[in-house]
Amino acid sequence: MSAALIERGLAFIGALVVGVTTTVQLKNDWNSTGIDNAVTKLLLGLMAFGCVLVLLAVFGVLGG
């Protein structure tokens, strides 16, 4: 078990957990109003996108 594999594995699990959680939270808060909630929704969405990027990296689709 190389360090790289452990790192990948943990990243994979973490990205799944965090990504799913973030998306669920986003769905729950979708109808809130006010600019602070709007910005929060945008940032949560981008964080979920970040988790997608991590998944793509873990599977070697992106990145060297």
Next chain:
Amino acid sequence: MAVSSGAIHHDVEDHIHPEPEGFIRKYIFSIDHKVIAFQYFITGMVFFAIAGLLAELIRAQLLKPEGAIMSNAAYNGVYSMHGTAMVWMVIIPLVTGALGNFIMPLQIGARDVAFPWLNMLSFWIFPVAGAILFASFLVGAPDAGWTEYPPISLQGPPGTTLWCVAIFLIGISSTLTGLNFMVTVAKMRAPGMTWTRMPLFTWATFATALINMVATVALSGALLALFLERVFGVPFYDPARGGSPILWQHMFWFYSHPAVYIMILPAFGVISEVLPVFARKPIFGYRLIAFSSMAIAILGFAVWAHHMFTSGMAPWLQLPFMIMTMLIGIPTGVKIFSWLATVWGGRLHFSTAMLYAMGFLVTFTFGGITGVFLAAVPADLHEHGTYFVVAHFHYVVGGGAVMGFLAAVFFWFPKATGRLLDERMGKLGFWLFFIGLNGTFFPMHFLGLFGMPRRYATYVEFAKIFPMAQFWNIFESIMSLGMVAATGLLIFNVIYSLKWGKPSGINPWGARTLEWTISSPPPYYNFKKIPTVLGLPYNFDQPLPYRNLDNEQDAIPVPMTLAPPRTAVGV
């Protein structure tokens, strides 16, 4: 607090905090926007005097083609510091920090800006940054112009590093002020003051604040990188190590072009306030002027590379930037024509403020036109780096921003202090300044076209192909003394009038924006009762469009046919 159904009703003495006590809290570490404005004014004028002295050193040097008084190296430091100080330590703080701070909250019927403590912090950074900048003379002043292009700026004397620090600091001050003003205008207008009932100076301040907040950070990035490269050797700009000098130019000009709109937009706002009052006519094209301010602010971000036509950047960039630069002349032209239409057919009264405003129309238009010349790439390839450019920007900054600022001083000094500035001194000062400005900078147009390069300590080679070179340089140097005299006269006028000026009363000019409905000087809380606004303030034949004023009986509307009382303007 009862639930209200719509309009927010503020009671008497609603939200008024107790008066600050003690000299320190009242005048040194004050959070009152009016005091802070005055602090900006004094500090800015001190730096104006220093930067002006540097300019006179330039003019002295150029009396002889071989250089009259200093070495090339010294000259490089002098003009670099003149430009740096004028842009960042004089014009921008004066028009945003002094004018914006004093006038805007009063015009929108607010008691202060949104974040008064931040405002105080913004001010106190200013003298510190200025001190650091001028301290660079002690260790070797920056010598690559106010634009400090690498690789020269990478090799420059230690003062260049201090320059980075000083401008970074003043950038923080600017950004915070921009943020403060944006929130103030967006959120703290008096009830009934919709966006399209805002005075035009407030529109100008808002547009300026937008640029301030967005663009200045870009400069901070560029400066941080330059600092890191000079101090730690981190390669961003050194071409020998993989960096790019053109990168600096992009980063620098992305801020510095919008910066010129920071300098001029408040002056545009001043003109929009002064002309209707002294022509006794409503402003022509209120919405045109208001929206063109926003258009200039936004378009101003899309033109920066017109400073880089000769830099060796990708040639395909030249055409789009040329087109965008020409486009930005349109909203500016809209303003000029609106102002002309405002004074056309009016009953003009030539107070000093009006003289500066009318003078502005001449000199700024002139500078704007030479800007369009420079926007054209083929012309710019010839004119770049010559005195033609120097002429252009001194006409728009000196003949535009400075004259607008001076008009504002004469217009709002009575409101700030309760006393009028002396009109005879004011008018004499105006003519000295106007003639001095034109005399100094007009010849630079043809000197530049014939090839006199800027930023050179000598012009021996140029004098060989242009026999009158020395004559015109001497002429310019003598004429520049007119501006020196005007500045001295203004400072004397201010000090004299503070003590012995004629009392102004609430509204010496018969103007109609909210600041003219409260006492001169205003109480620390500005408005005891926040008034309700019912319409635009520019229609002189209507009653004042406000309800719930503090001084109903004093702020009487002035009918359109009346000229302002003679006693208010002296001669």
Next chain:
Amino acid sequence: MAATTVAQPGHDSADDVRARYENVDHAYHEQRENRLLGFLLFLVSDVILFSMFIFAYCYLRNSVPNWPPIVEGGRQLPRFDVNFAAFNSVVLFGSGATMHFAMESWKHQNRQGFFRWLIATIVLGIGFLGGQAYEYGSLAISWAGSTMGATFFTLTGMHGFHVFIGVIFLCVLGLQARSGVYTESKYFGLTAGTLYWHFVDVIWVALFFLFYLW
């Protein structure tokens, strides 16, 4: 549940919320609006600061034929290690999720939950910084040795500095919350902290893509 001033998803219109605000405290509401806008504008200016350096990175990268660049001696610098960065990124994104839960707890008057999630956020944030320090130590390139190092260390360093300030910010908020500065309806500081923390997260999304995946 006592009437709150937070919009219940799917239930409230903006007018309902506004009416409840008027009942609660008019002056506070006005001030909060100002501070919120001010804070958001500050975040906008911070985005621009990062954007300038991202522009510099893209420009410098585009101006050489090889990336990683070839330095003196003809050797090409190595690419960054994606695996560890992916793991560290998840740590940071996780801290964003925990911060969100902390806010949700506060809004539902669950003080214990709030503190648990806040501490989790701080721990993950410190963990991320630790991971960055570890990665910096293991890298073969230096800050001043190449434009690759210049852009990488400057950008991730600025980001790390923002995370560090954020950790301190969150600790201060936690102490303030413990001493009763915030109530169920007045908690602007917590909102600001959460927005800041999410912002720092999202900047990292961009940096992760730019340096490790591109």
